[in-house]
Amino acid sequence: MDLRQYDPAMGRWVVQDPVIHHDYSPYSAFDNNPVYWSDPSGADSQLYKDKNGNVVAGSFDGQDAQNLFNQYLNSSSKKSEEEVQQMYEFTTSEENDGNGGGGDPFVGKKVLEAKTSTLGKLWATLEPRTWTSPYNVVYNVDANGVVIAVRPLGGLGVLGFVSGPSSYKLLKFGGDEAIKHFSKHANQIMKVTGRNSYNLGNYVDDANWIIKHGTYDSNLNGYYYFIGNSSKGEALFGFVGLKNKSSVISTFHIKTAKQLGIK
Amino acid sequence: MYMKEYKVKIKKIDWLDKEGLEAEILFEMKEQYLWAFCHPCDFIENEEEIVSFDFIENEISENEFWNKNSNNIKKIVPMEYDKWSYSCYGQIEQINPIMVNCGPITFSLGNWINDINIINNYVYFVISRLDIIKVNKLNSTTNII
Numbered sequence: 001m002d003l004r005q006y007d008p009a010m011g012r013w014v015v016q017d018p019v020i021h022h023d024y025s026p027y028s029a030f031d032n033n034p035v036y037w038s039d040p041s042g043a044d045s046q047l048y049k050d051k052n053g054n055v056v057a058g059s060f061d062g063q064d065a066q067n068l069f070n071q072y073l074n075s076s077s078k079k080s081e082e083e084v085q086q087m088y089e090f091t092t093s094e095e096n097d098g099n100g101g102g103g104d105p106f107v108g109k110k111v112l113e114a115k116t117s118t119l120g121k122l123w124a125t126l127e128p129r130t131w132t133s134p135y136n137v138v139y140n141v142d143a144n145g146v147v148i149a150v151r152p153l154g155g156l157g158v159l160g161f162v163s164g165p166s167s168y169k170l171l172k173f174g175g176d177e178a179i180k181h182f183s184k185h186a187n188q189i190m191k192v193t194g195r196n197s198y199n200l201g202n203y204v205d206d207a208n209w210i211i212k213h214g215t216y217d218s219n220l221n222g223y224y225y226f227i228g229n230s231s232k233g234e235a236l237f238g239f240v241g242l243k244n245k246s247s248v249i250s251t252f253h254i255k256t257a258k259q260l261g262i263k
Numbered sequence: 264m265y266m267k268e269y270k271v272k273i274k275k276i277d278w279l280d281k282e283g284l285e286a287e288i289l290f291e292m293k294e295q296y297l298w299a300f301c302h303p304c305d306f307i308e309n310e311e312e313i314v315s316f317d318f319i320e321n322e323i324s325e326n327e328f329w330n331k332n333s334n335n336i337k338k339i340v341p342m343e344y345d346k347w348s349y350s351c352y353g354q355i356e357q358i359n360p361i362m363v364n365c366g367p368i369t370f371s372l373g374n375w376i377n378d379i380n381i382i383n384n385y386v387y388f389v390i391s392r393l394d395i396i397k398v399n400k401l402n403s404t405t406n407i408i
Contacts, residue, residue: 254319
């Protein structure tokens with residue numbers, strides 16, 4: 001690329017995006033949606049087009065996303081459970097991230113180059129930096145480029161994740177259950193929360209946000225939180241169920257007030 | 264909450280998560296087979312059950328809602344892309360809440376209009392996810408259809 005340099009060994013950009021996007025980290029690319037956008041010059045995201053100028057990439061939202069994941073589920077090259085877990089970058093709640101409990105495996109890892117400036121490292125330390133993963137998880141990074149905290153991407157639509165930079169406990173689905181539930185429920189959640197696109201990372205982040213902020217229902221063994229209204233004004237809730245006696249997510253879907261017994 | 268109850272026969276249960284009691288249910292009522300989402304699910308295949316229905320609606324334009332059922336029909340048409348999604352054609356039976364008779368099932372569309380002139384109008388709406396709910400027969404007080 002002419003305008004940005006990418007280190008394939010690190011899998012990271014080594015310079016900031018020359019074009020300022022106020023909604024994204026300067027070290028992110030493709031507007032965090034590499035399936036939809038391309039960036040041949042390094043200057044800005046653009047649609048994939050063939051030599052005749054026709055858009056050839058499919059959008060990755062709504063029904064398309066659902067179809068893609070259905071295709072994935074039915075494919076012969078289905079990834080192993082371990083591979084799927086690695087895809088999401090999420091860890092189990094039992095794993096220790098050094099922050100006193102379950103958290104993100106990236107905490108303590110170097111994901112960016114150390115920052116230096118003419119005024120020395122102190123000045124660099126005072127300037128906050130973040131790195132956004134492809135799964136829309138934001139990592140706060142210190143002057144050495146080491147992840148010090150993790151949180152879901154801020155301003156992700158109606159849910160408005162604002163968990164702050166403290167250690168954020170990410171629970172996960174068992175095995176490749178996340179993909180199955182995503183393919184069934186994501187379309188409805190995306191529409192109710194007023195988003196234009198929705199990916200698997202958003203889905204798991206949203207589930208964790210509801211666990212953190214929602215109300216626990218002991219009968220259903222899960223948490224619910226108001227996420228929007230139907231077109232007729234009916235209140236709709238995101239519901240995250242948990243497996244019995246574990247901190248593994250079993251489902252995340254929408255329930256109505258009637259189903260939750262809320263008047 | 265105003266809800267009608269129906270006697271259906273559970274034909275098939277496809278588990279999304281058996282431990283979490285999340286499933287897709289194929290049921291028969293009035294000689295029509297329909298799929299619905301169920302959580303928590305404690306149905307048994309080939310049993311007759313008393314159920315009620317709920318749904319999540321797909322937003323459509325007001326023009327479509329009032330004008331797309333120009334043939335004045337009552338039916339529930341499965342959509343191709345999802346087991347639980349349906350195009351619903353029906354007639355408004357009452358308001359507060361608005362009840363729409365779509366043939367095999369009469370759905371409540373909530374309290375969002377207070378004009379008695381809409382009664383008997385034919386309407387169209389889209390269900391994104393039909394939910395089936397088992398009714399505790401001992402607590403059931405309404406007439407079963």
